[in-house]
Amino acid sequence: MKLNIDGLLVYFPYDYIYPEQYSYMLELKRTLDAKGHGVLEMPSGTGKTISLLSLIVAYQRAFPLEVTKLIYCSRTVPEIEKVVEELRKLMEFYAKETEEVNNFLALALSSRKNLCIHPEVSSLRFGKEVDGKCHSLTASYVRAQRHGNPNQPVCRFYEEFDAVGRQVPLPAGVYNLDDLKDLGRRKGWCPYYLARYSILHANIVVYSYHYLLDPKIADLVSKELAKKSVVVFDEAHNIDNVCIDSMSVNITRRTLDRCQNNVDTLQNTIQRIKETDAAKLREEYRRLVEGLKEANVARETDVYLANPVLPDEILKEAVPGSIRTAEHFVGFLRRFLEYLKSRLRVQHVVQESAPQFLKDIFDKVCIDRKPLRFCAERLQSLLRTLEITDISDFSAVTLISNFATLVSTYSQGFTIIIEPFEDRTPTIANPVLHFSCMDPSIAIKPVFQRFQSVIITSGTLSPVDIYPRILDFRPVTMASFTMTLARTCLCPLIVGRGNDQVALSSKFETREDFAVIRNYGNLLLEMSAVVPDGIVAFFTSYVYMENIVASWYEQGILENIQRNKLIFIETQDAAETSMALEKYQEACENGRGAILLSVARGKVSEGIDFVHHFGRAVIMFGVPYVYTQSRILKARLEYLRDQFQIRENDFLTFDAMRHAAQCVGRAIRGKTDYGLMIFADKRYARADKRGKLPRWIQEHINDGSLNLTVDEAVQLSKHFLRQMAQPFSQVDQLGLSLLTLEQLESPEMLKKIAQIAHQT
């Protein structure tokens, strides 16, 4: 259908539309008009992606000079591929409706592991290996060597691409990962480099968060993306953790040992080159004197995305003299390394700020702040000069140099914690230096600064006002949408008591309590008898799940559950869990029914959807608080309190509730889907917890279901499931939660739609 969104003609590739989609597009349009950032929460399964794509594509067509590019970031590879497929649908619809040739270029970009077609390289299992091998075949000096030595192996796909691939831009169309690989095979071009090259002139780019948020990758891939782009972060409920992860560094003794080897190798290589090709080193020296001027020019003209690891000031100056020659730099690295080693030889936990660390390093080994800041850049230059083929071998020394640059650049937002041993095993010495980022806004700041509109969206972003605070930006729109439903297809229940009136809770004091564990077991047992097909249960942590499973086993509860359904359990091994997951789906598919025991914050809770019969009920055992005894977390909480005036408890609850919402939200993936959401902890009933659940879940919790016993919950579930099992057709939805174009245009519906968006 063709919609009129606030004066903009939007092609929507379906015959019907959900009211909230219309409302969502309205908000989105406002954000784009204002050229500002937005935070939008819309329930999963209400067609968020297609709404986003429809509107932004329409906007791009209407105002090609205002918005030149859409950068769509998602979290997982399947998500990325799904987005591209939805986009393909939209584009086909455009082609059909307008009957003109579309000149839109849209493509997905993923890591080499997912795009490589080189027979040897692509057979490697781990992404890091693929990257390393690829680099050893495609690095510029490797290819230069080939001129002298034809036996030098190179990647023929890259050679082919380099020779002709850049001359003609990729023809318009929608390219998913597999399409790129097909094209690559046909033409003999490397799909990865083709994609990386093509994103510069593509209208729509779909890739993962890291390409924008991880400075190490962003610098390579996304540096030159146009300023007039709209950036969308989908599934963004965890965006702060992604930011923090990309800026944090851990250094163990093993890292230092490997780093030592790296430095030795560097030293030897330098020695060798000095004897054979001294000119090369002199050339490098000259370049370093010139400074990083070129990069500076580029950034001043606003062509490049700023790199938080490589701050602006560095670009203005030449590399300091003390590390300009290769030998001096290696010596410098050695000193730094020795210093770190000495720091790891501690007997007690040390926590200090970056300035304290810098002062200490100056006092002890006379290393100045300035050369430290150039460390990362200087190392890159050296590696290039020395023509090191396998970069992945040098990950340790790269890590150290990145750390050096970060610690000397940011006096705020980071903390250094040195732990001599793990808390659980105080007898085993395993010193770790955590350099941890506490301020997610550092990594994302360049994105907000550079791009005109950044949209942060997800099914679970409640409370929406906290994200602008922790990411430090000013959105022009913040909205939370509800799900309009013709039938209440979700049933959140809070089970606070067992049948014996024992209060259910996963809180620390009652964690080992047998009565609680037994009641949890009873809940699962009873549910396994009434819920058809699949049940997914989430525990607060892996250790907790292990303990509960063991005691259920001893008490014979698991045996009884097995009478009703098969049991599969998430393990810490991803391959094993994948298999369990597939078997779980198989068991749901063939009618036997199964239970998946899983962990909040685990991989399953983040990336796997349980549509329809794969998840008829989700049980959340306990409130998934993060492990609060960790020093890093404590430091972060302190920082949040001091910098953003967010109280520790507020943040912890927010974090726990967003994960709980994420877990239970896995079961509902659309209006035709239905599922139970069981919160098995009495603490969920409290207003401060409940209030932090997304609005679309919250509004279905009635006061009667706040503190149920197991039996009551089973009764309510039975009733709910029976109701839901009745046939449900499109006609039932029409006019309520599903609209035709005429219905959409009626004034009373428009009035209703205006209420869907909950402005904050």
Added chain:
Amino acid sequence: MASLSEEVLLVVKKVRQKKQDGTLYLMAERIAWGPEGKDRFTVSHSYSDIRCQKISPDGKAKVQLQLVLHTGESTTFHFANESTSRKDWEAAKELLQQLLPKFKKKANKELEEKNKMLQEDPVLFQLYKDLVVSQVISAEEFWANRLGGINNGESAACENKQEVGISGAFLADIRPQTDGCNGLRYNLTADIIESIFRTYPAVKQKYKENVPHNLTEKEFWTRFFQSHYFHRDRISTGTQDIFSECARQDEKGLKSLVTQGVKNPMVDLLSLEDKTLDEGYGISSALPSTSHASRTVKESSNFAIIKRFNHHSAMVLAAGSRKRDVPADQASETSSTDGNSRDSDFFQPPLKKVKLQEAIEYEDLQQENRPKTVALNLKKSDRYAHGPVPLQSQQYTTSQDIINSVNYIKHEMSNYKPNLTQVLSSAAASSAIAALSPGGVLMQQVAQQAINQMVPTEIQAELKHLYVAAGELLRHFWTCFPVNTAFLEEKVTKMKSNLERFQITKLRPFQEKIQRQYLSTNLTGHLECMLQAAYSKFHIWQTRRMMRKT
């Protein structure tokens, strides 16, 4: 009787039944008892009729065995030989134990089949009521030539009979009971053993290797339950356990399953993340280290339990679908020889595409746009289900054809222009109309009042039943001809008497009823005709036989 040719498996003398001494015979297909001194059996039960056997408890003075039939009747045998009664009883019990299950399935299946036939076919059910329940013919006679059909169908059904899966909790069903002196008793049934073998082929392998050469069956299972294999949470200590190898094999199987990876790319957690953080970056410390060295005993036992559940569930699931998988495996093996399947990329996209399409579909947002069809309006659904098999598919028109032709006719009709020069004369037309009107020359038959307007519906229904019943009996009767065996002779005489009985018990009352209601007695004329024809045939046959005999 033909019992002499039967194989007699066991003969037990001095068995009392109803206070009468006699001999118990266990034969291949039935159990029989005859009183002493007589050479015929007063009690004879086919094994398939026996629901179960009940035995008197150990140590009771009277050594008895009771057989309960499906019909609910029971027969009790008392083993009265003082010296060997217990031994006899043991032997009989053992043999029955082996024999009964074999017939049980068959019997149950037959019963089930009969039940199903009666439930599905109301006409047959009525017939059954008319003939069997009112004791016109016996149930056996009724089923005699129907079961042929059943058995034929059965043999076909047997081949692709649905494989029954395994209960997920079959191990839990083996409830150990304490026997009072520090021991545990496990009750194993054939079903459970079957489940164990199907779920854990490694155990079956062990069983084949060790029983009965090295171990007795009992010892084998004792060891099984003692083994660490059964109690997975216990950490393996010794290697002398014969099941430790099973555990290793399982481990290997699990590993290979894991390394095979998953077919559905949407659940592959390994390739979920696009770009993992390099080593050393990120806040990884939140996770406790999980290297095996640092695990405590409790932790690794928990770990073993979790592994075990995953494995067990996977095996149970696989056992249910193993039958189907075998040909698929072979197929994949053969295809792998042509070298294509090496490259996973050739096979991955279709599944992946399908899954992706599934994932982005919003069924309710789409218009249902299936091709337009003519709605099927069934008045009698059974006729549809059991309708004639199309021999020539060309004769059938697709719904699209029908729609087209309807459209075509509509089109024709709208464009119809009467050709007024070439019409019938009005006289001819009116005479044709008159001939086709009720009462006209061509419509005389219709003019008669239809039977369904004259006779009340209940009489009609009754008449129908009578017709069906009579037809059934007559069918039995006529199938006896030509009468060339003694059995058929016997049957034809019996059928004749059946027919007579039918006439007296069913037809006569009906006729009287009709007369009472002053309806045309003509109704049953045809029925009587049919019976008469049968009687005359019988007479002819009988007189011929007499003549031949004399």
